[in-house]
Structures are given as structure tokens and as C-alpha cells.
Amino acid sequence: MAAIEVQGIRKKFGKLVALDDVSFSVADGEFFCLLGPSGAGKTTTCKSVAGLVRPDEGTVRLAGHDVGDVEPNHRNLAMCFESYALYPQLNVFDNMASPLRSPRFRLSDDEARERVGRTAEMLGVAQLLHRGVDQLSNGQRQRVALGRVLVRPAEAYLLDEPLAHLDAKLRTAMRAELKSISHGDLTTTTIYVTHDYVEALSLADRIGVLREGRILQVGTPEEIWDRPCNAFVAEAFGKPRIGFVDGGLVDGEHGIRFVSSDGAVEVPVPGVEANAGEAVRIGVRPHDLELHPGAEDVPAGRVRVDGVVYVLEHLGRQTEVTVQVGTALLSVVVPREDVPDLARDDRVGLSLDPCAVHVFARGEDERRISS
Structure with a gap:
């Protein structure tokens, strides 16, 4: 050897x-x-x-x-x-x-x-x-x-x-x-x-x-x-692929937050190595998202965003649900029995843990800026 x-x-x-x-x-x-x-x-x-x-x-x-x-x-x-x-x-x-x-x-x-x-x-x-x-x-x-x-x-x-x-x-x-x-x-x-x-x-x-x-x-x-x-490496691993949302960083009461360009997504981004005002892109893997078909509260520590069902793909015991949140498309995989009555254009919620959000700079290299 x-x-x-x-x-x-x-x-x-x-x-x-x-x-x-x-x-x-x-x-x-x-x-x-x-x-x-x-x-x-x-x-x-x-x-x-x-x-x-x-x-x-x-x-x-x-x-x-x-x-x-x-x-x-x-x-x-x-x-x-x-x-x-x-x-x-x-x-x-x-x-x-x-x-x-x-x-x-x-x-x-x-x-x-x-x-x-x-x-x-x-x-x-x-x-x-x-x-x-x-x-x-x-x-x-x-x-x-x-x-x-x-x-x-x-x-x-x-x-x-x-x-x-x-x-x-x-x-x-x-x-x-x-x-x-x-x-x-x-x-x-x-x-x-x-x-x-x-x-x-x-x-x-x-x-x-x-x-x-x-x-x-x-x-x-x-x-x-x-x-x-960077964003390319993040996208190269995982299926469904990681979902991206473009926006910028703003100062919040409890630290820097991410706000999407269309205002549909707002989430704290702890540990980000950038300043308020910078344009960034966040990535969220499907396994870090949870689907909420109703209007119920999400578990403590998670942030909810609302959207509509874009497409449903039934994969045996699981269903891949793609949700349109503003102009972004985010995918989540859930057990089939959890989505029996969903159809295209139904309103749903997605929740995520802010610590699971990947933050990337905008630009040619789209380098990672979150810890």
C-alpha cells in the first residue's frame, strides 16, 4: 500500500x-x-x-x-x-x-x-x-x-x-x-x-x-x-435536493435574521458570519423540514413558514411534497398516511429549526457563511 x-x-x-x-x-x-x-x-x-x-x-x-x-x-x-x-x-x-x-x-x-x-x-x-x-x-x-x-x-x-x-x-x-x-x-x-x-x-x-x-x-x-x-456542494448531496431561498440579512430584536426577497420567509440565522444588509441565500434540506397541513402551532424552537402545495409525488410508503413558499420551492418527505387529503394548491405550513439552516453568500462562489 x-x-x-x-x-x-x-x-x-x-x-x-x-x-x-x-x-x-x-x-x-x-x-x-x-x-x-x-x-x-x-x-x-x-x-x-x-x-x-x-x-x-x-x-x-x-x-x-x-x-x-x-x-x-x-x-x-x-x-x-x-x-x-x-x-x-x-x-x-x-x-x-x-x-x-x-x-x-x-x-x-x-x-x-x-x-x-x-x-x-x-x-x-x-x-x-x-x-x-x-x-x-x-x-x-x-x-x-x-x-x-x-x-x-x-x-x-x-x-x-x-x-x-x-x-x-x-x-x-x-x-x-x-x-x-x-x-x-x-x-x-x-x-x-x-x-x-x-x-x-x-x-x-x-x-x-x-x-x-x-x-x-x-x-x-x-x-x-x-x-x-458552498451552495454547489450542498446541492450535490441529497435527494430530494436542498431547497434554496434568496434574500438578505436584517437586524432583529434577538440577532440577525434572514428575510427572503419576497418577504415570505423570515428566520433567525444564529452564528452567521456576515453583517445586516448583505444579500445571501439560505438552504434547507428536506429532512430538516416538517409538514403541517393545518394551522396548528409548531413545536418550540421551530419556525413556521406558509405556502401552497406545488406537486405531490407518491413513493410507496412515503410522499414527496413540494411546497411553493413565495417564489421558492421547498421539498419535504413525509409518511404517506400524513398527507391523505392534500392536493395541489392546498395551503400548508412548513417548520424548520433555525440551527439547521445553511447560509451562503451571494456571488460567484456562494461560499458558506454560517457556523
Whole structure:
């Protein structure tokens, strides 16, 4: 195993800036997720660590050593590509066994067979070992590509969207399997690329959030969920997504308060690091809201805002209710039995705990300003 340090790497492809001063570190044995939308620079970052892309600036260190001049085949890193990159002329067994027959390992046939069999069983492709690649579905090819990585010893694993082409049921099962082996057999340093916040939250020891080639925040899943550094990071995690309301800060009798631009939302914002008069945006996660179909009082310590039902989405035992509060849309998920008679345009109330409100500055970075 080896720690990975990425320091100030920049990469341009023509006029496109793919990576812009990307820096982070991955501890020895840590499972680190890179999360971001398409085009954020996740794959380019992984390829820079692997040596398949040479950064224009910055350094990559493995186990404390600068590997800028080390060829990819000498870095002893194993990478799983989203595009599979399987050998079309080989069957599943030979694809998975190919790293074990390289000059680096040269394992005996019995050792290779044992390793491939164990890994194939773990990934649910043991019955496919004698099939050709052209006889596999995309999901099966994805698992074979992942198996070819996990079957071999390596200083670190670089997994680029390894579950992207699996159906929802299989993706959930494979996520659980990866979670199990990442805290058991797979104790190797791992960088895992994904656009799925659920994968990042459930698998990672720490997460790095990328946007347009820049690292916005690095932290544990709990840190990023509880204290997103800006509005983009807050919106990247959670479904239904966090609801935003634009407005400004005003002085109140008991401290600074937030008042929305349309006056429909007014709530105290304790611990905000800004002055009255500043334009801000607040964010409230759906799980921090409570629905009140009637006019009853809300529990002590909570603040009520009123609105109308915009849309109802029945999701089995739960119902997602989107409420229009002034010009803003806020979502809340409630048990189905709590909304039996609601319909569009019905008047309802929402209550929230002021301490659960995220406050962000207005502007290009929309940075967090609440503690």
C-alpha cells in the first residue's frame, strides 16, 4: 500500500483547462472518493495519478516519492476504466488473469486460477469465466473490468466509475459488496471516481468534490453533509435536493435574521458570519423540514413558514411534497398516511429549526457563511 499526494496539478487540452491547481492527499489504506459532474476532471485526475496523463504543472507522489518521471507500468497502480478496456480476443477468465501473467507477477496457473475464481465469485461472474467478451452485457463487462483490477496486488487502486453501467438493483448490491471488501480484504489505498453522491457517502472514508477542474472541498462524508463549503456542494448531496431561498440579512430584536426577497420567509440565522444588509441565500434540506397541513402551532424552537402545495409525488410508503413558499420551492418527505387529503394548491405550513439552516453568500462562489 502507498499514500498518494497530489499537489497543484494543472492540465490543459488545447484551450480547455481540465485541471486547475488540484491538490489532495490519500492516506495509506484510505478509501477516497472523487465526486463531481461530468466534465469536472475526475478521470483526468485519476489518469494523472496513474501516469497516463502528464500534468503541465504540479507533482504526484506515491509513498512520499515524486513519480513524475516514472512510467505507468512501473508505478504498480491498478486502474479500472469506465470504458471497460477488455481484451476482445480473450474470454472472461483470461481477461481477469492477464495481470497475474505479466512480468511483474508471473503467478502459477494454480495461483492465478484461485485468485480469479475468488474474485469472480465475489463479483457474481463466476459462471461467465469461459464466455467471450462479445457474449457479455455491458453490466457484466463492467464487473469483469473491475475484477481484473481487484485480482492483482497493487500499491493503490484507481476505480473510474466502476458501477456506472450496472442496473439499479445490481449497483446497490455491488456497492454493498465494495463496502464490505473495502473494510476487509480490500485494504489497499483506493481512489474511487463517481458522480453518484450515494456511492460517495456510503463508501468513502473521505470525499473530494470537483467542479470544473477545481477541488471545492475535501472532508469526511459527515463533514461535507453537515458543513458544505458552498451552495454547489450542498446541492450535490441529497435527494430530494436542498431547497434554496434568496434574500438578505436584517437586524432583529434577538440577532440577525434572514428575510427572503419576497418577504415570505423570515428566520433567525444564529452564528452567521456576515453583517445586516448583505444579500445571501439560505438552504434547507428536506429532512430538516416538517409538514403541517393545518394551522396548528409548531413545536418550540421551530419556525413556521406558509405556502401552497406545488406537486405531490407518491413513493410507496412515503410522499414527496413540494411546497411553493413565495417564489421558492421547498421539498419535504413525509409518511404517506400524513398527507391523505392534500392536493395541489392546498395551503400548508412548513417548520424548520433555525440551527439547521445553511447560509451562503451571494456571488460567484456562494461560499458558506454560517457556523
